[in-house]
Amino acid sequence: MNQMTNPTAENQPPMLRAQDLTHRVRLETDTLTILQGVNLEINRGESVAIVGRSGSGKTTLLGLLAGLDTPTEGSVELDGATISQLGEDERARLRASRVGFVFQSFQLLPALTALENVMLPLELAGFEEPEKRARELLERVGLGERLTHTPRQLSGGEQQRVAIARAFASDPVVLFADEPTGNLDNRTGQAVSDLLMALNREQGTTLVMVTHDEHLAARCSRQFHIEAGQLTEPEALGEPVS
């Protein structure tokens, strides 16, 4: 396992830096401003929660930070690379090697087995023995017995655990999670968030998570609030509660 720590965090540039992010989409009649002048810095190894009402722009911000889209104005730096200046293929390469995702609606491919779903990013990143690593991860998330099952045969919680295994598969340095427990009941959500936090700690990943769940947000080292496309950091928390 890649036990990554960052003793020299101060000397290094932050993991993520967003400057004056503004995002607008053109609608039929007018343009809609989804994000307005967002500034943000996230250091290596930090876990950050972004909370806000539905429709406030959380998913949009996450997508911009992860380089899934380019902002209308402003810039995003991820691990030293200014992603708003990269081409689509370069951003893809960056995502394949550094970034992991967990989605609210799991986004597993229905035709593939759990194992194959986890192997997908490994294959894209050109890992040597994708199957071995995928197996290990699925065992780690407690699904060692369900390798050949397709998503339809798994419950929501199990599907999200497959998605978490997939997210950590390619050794990302930063993990983006968009309401990972949003589609799950409390108990299951709790188990899934425990798993997410644990893996995050083991792997030393930087975590950026959008959530409704106050509880889950409280377990992160920092919290941001977003309202109508504007970001605020109400208080800097000390050590995260565990």
Place this chain on the structure above:
Amino acid sequence: MAAEQKLMSVRRDWRERDVRVVLAALVIAVATVATIALFASQLQRTLVTSASSFLAADRQLEAENGRPIPDTWLQEADARNLETGQMVEFSTMVFGGGGFQLVSVKAVSNEYPLRGEIEVQSGPDSPRELVQTGPKPGEVWINPRLLRLLELEIGDALEVGNRELTVSGLLIREPDGGFRLSALAPRVMMHQSDVESTGVIQEGSRVEYVYLFAGEESSLESYYQWLQPRLEPSHEWEGVRDGETFSRSLERAERFLLLGGSLAVLLAAVAVAVASRQYALSQRDTVALLKTLGLNGAGIGRLYLRRLVLWGITGMVGGLLVAIPLFWLLASMLSDVLERPVDIHLDPAALMPALLTALVSLFAFAYPPIRRLRNVPAMRVLRSQPGESGREAWPDMLVAIVAIFGLVWLYAGELALVLSLLGGLALLLASLALLGWGLVTALRRIRGGGNAWRLALVGLYRHRNASLSQIAVFAMTLMLAATLVLVRTSLLNDWQAQLPEDAPNHFLINIAPDTVDEVAGFWEQQGQPLEELYPMVRGRLTELNGEPVKEAVSKDERIGALNRELNLTWMASLPEDNEIIDGQWFADSVQTGVSVEAELAERLGLKLGDRLTFTIGSEKITEPVTSIRTVQWDSMKPNFYMAFPPGGALEGLPATWITSFYLPPQKKTALNAFSRQFPTVSVLEIDHIIGRIQEIVQQVTRAIEAILALILAAALVVMAAVVSATLRDRQREGALLRTLGGRQTLLVRSTMLEFAVLGGFAGFLGVVAAEAAVYALQFRMFEGSFSWHWQVIVPIPVISAIVLSLFGRWQLRPVLSVSPMLLLRRLE
């Protein structure tokens, strides 16, 4: 009930992509099948009309006994609203200008010709005209060669028997100037009312009375029913289809259209099946929701059944709206190239197969998966349930296959066709099963990586179920298309081979044995060498195994060959285009035995060793049947029912020689010198008949090309439907792959490769299955010979691979053009 009805609306359905695909499949199905059927019926009318002109009527009744038929027969024809006409044919000497000449006279009534036109010239240098009546009383039209032979001019008198008639025109072509050996001498055409005054026809003269009939097919048919019991053996009733030189070509063209239509039916069924299965899958959530809202299984069944009926109606109406203008377009294109345009007729009966196709494919293919929707558990709303295993669909598939092949059978009326296609299909599925197994074992080992090839192969393995069913549908589609292409190619090749540019177009008959070498030398010098020369003796087959032949053969078979003299020959070696199917050809020193043509042998029920007795003049010869051989009647070379070995019984009898050869139009004047040098040799000019046949073949070829294009377009649509059936899954996958960091180029390459492999395999399987089907069809339906068709075996898999990889690329288009963010939002 009211709720169910409210849930139904075409407009709401239309918003669903899968419904649009089902409707498009139905519209295309109805349009293709209807267009082909309409066109085939139009073509049939066109051909019958063109072909009728070869008889100058729809039917002919020939009286070979030298006596006119009873008047009551003609009155009966009048009573049945048939048009009638008459003609008398006989040979006689005529006198005019510089001398005598043996001519073949045709005296025609006012009505001649009932079908087709006569081509005439009012002088040797005047333009040719088409007219629809023969010469007036007191006038004759003569063959230009006769004009030259007798050194006559237009307006001169020609003595026919006791009568002097005025030469008023040159006869270039008569519509029924058929391929008859009785028409040997130069032709003179006169009016029937002048015949009596010539005094040529005496009791016992060799005269043939011919009666022409034309009218509605049904009236002709019922008239024949009435006439048949009254006919004597010397009467011969001839229809368009009876053994004319070109009728085989036309029959094959019709069969080709039938095949095309049948393939369209199958393609349609495949398209509807694929699209509606996809629809049914996409409806499961809706059904579960409706169930939680309180609709029971029966209600759901009714709801979807009604929807299906609605689609059926929409599909039929839409299909006809496409088919009818398309048919008009094709038919008027065909009509434009015709010498005599045929009215465009929209035959309502031709629409039946199309409508039946829509019904059968909806109820046999679309209904079963939709019916199973009733069983979707309401629980699905809460928690998605495992999908259909596909196993329960097997019995339905079987029923559907039986239904659709039943429909093809009904449509084409050819069990051989159905079995050939089914055989090809079975072979295809068997190879596919094998391939599937191979695919799974071989690909299981492959691990993915950043490499497009590996990713493509992994993709194939991961989607093996979808991949295999896609290969199955593509291969089936390609098989059907390839079958049609192959049959078309061999059809056109056969026609080409049968009537090459330099096919013999003149016959020389009645060559005296001692002038054979001189005649051959004459044409050798002209640079137009003769085909093989054969001796010819005319005789009748009178006894079979010692019994009179008419008693030995069953009464209800009317066999023309028994009523007239047969051309008998002797030959040392079997002609190239004949083929022995039973017994053996004469060994070198053998001088006994007779070789019989296969069709006649079958109709007479002849076996090897049967003894045949021929009466030739006052001689009788009896020989055992030693071989049975097939003959190419349309080869434009002399053909014989009966062949004897050289040096046998026949050789001592007085014979004349016969042959054929090709004479290009610019050398036609050589015939004059030939006729002067060899006045006793008869020249039979059939160049204009060959010209007509080539013209018709060309028209039919055009039609066939158009229909092929239509079918190929339908095949392409089926493939598009199949590819787009997995569109959503593929796009979801593409979006996710991009999110997870797959580069666009990698995505594009691996998808295109995956589809290329799919297409290549499908193409290969399809071509092999098509070869199998063609192999079977060729023997049963098109009488051709079979050989492997490398010209399709190689390109079709390649083309299919390219087309499919382009389809794949096209599918990815929405995944590539927008940011992964937007894709994910759309997937939510």
